[in-house]
Amino acid sequence: MSNANGRISVVNFVSLDGVIQSPLAPDEDSDGGFAHGGWVPPYSDDTVNAFMQEATVSAAGMLLGRRSYEILATAWSGADESExxxxxxxxxxxxxxxxxxREPSWQNTSVITGDLTxxxxxxxxxxxxxxxVFGSGTLVRGLAEHDLVDDYRLLLxxxxLGAGKRMFDESGQLSRFSLADSVATSSGVVLLTYDRDR
Structure with missing residues (x-):
């Protein structure tokens, strides 16, 4: 399915076994019983940080699931905007x-309900x-199932981690992507950009 104007870009931190849960802080997903939260910061070098900053600053907006929205809103709503x-x-x-x-607290937020597609x-x-789209595993799976993702920008x-919430499950459909860019960082993270073949 082609988007006439906008594009959906999934940007996620991913472990080798596909986990995307609690990447930034040990307690950001404490209700899930995940034992290895906070696995991204030890690997966050200048290249990783620049990749994430560019993905954020260049975006026209964010599309998020509720849980990821609440985590981001708690961390960044009202934070120092010098960054x-x-x-x-x-x-x-x-x-x-x-x-x-029902009542989102973060400025410039709207709620989407009803049919996802x-x-x-x-x-x-x-x-x-x-x-x-940052995090938002359930949303990502729904978007993938309906072929709504235009590119994946993955930080591998x-x-x-052995356990945790993964970006994909057994639902979805066959979708083909082309490798548009790859960069290996000094910390061993690989930055991968895949564009949808349409």
């Missing part, structure tokens, strides 16, 4: 796919540029 990525996140439109979120395709038709970390 370009923080200023960009506070400024840009944020669209949250949720049946539970029609809601997202409508949103993309009104968007110029990339809507980035050199560790196996």
């Amino acid at each position: 370009p990525a923080v200023a960009a996140m506070n400024r840009m439109p944020k669209h949250v796919v949720s049946s539970k979120l 029609s809601a997202v395709t409508g949103l993309m038709a009104r968007t110029e540029g990339d809507l980035v 970390f050199p560790l196996v």
Whole structure:
């Protein structure tokens, strides 16, 4: 399915065994019983940080699941905007796919309910540029199932976590992507960009 204007770009930290859970802080997903939270910071060199800053600053907006939205809102809403990525996140439109979120507290946030495919395709038709998806495993699986992802920008970390929430499950459909860019960092992280073959 092609988006006439906007694009959906999934940007995620991923372990070698596909885990995306609790990458930044040990306690950010404490209700899930995940034992290895906070696995990204030890590997975050200048190249990793620049990759994430560019993905954030260049985005037209964010498309998020409720849980990832709440984590990001807690961390960055009202934070010091001297960092370009923080200023960009506070400024840009944020669209949250949720049946539970009623009154979002983070500025410039709207809630998406109802049919995912029609809601997202409508949103993309009104968007110029990339809507980035951070984390949001359930949302990513739903987008992939309906072939709505235009590119994956994955930061592949050199560790196996053994358990945790993964970006993909057994649902979805066959979708082919081409490797657009790859960079190996000094810390062993590989930055991979895959574009959808359409």
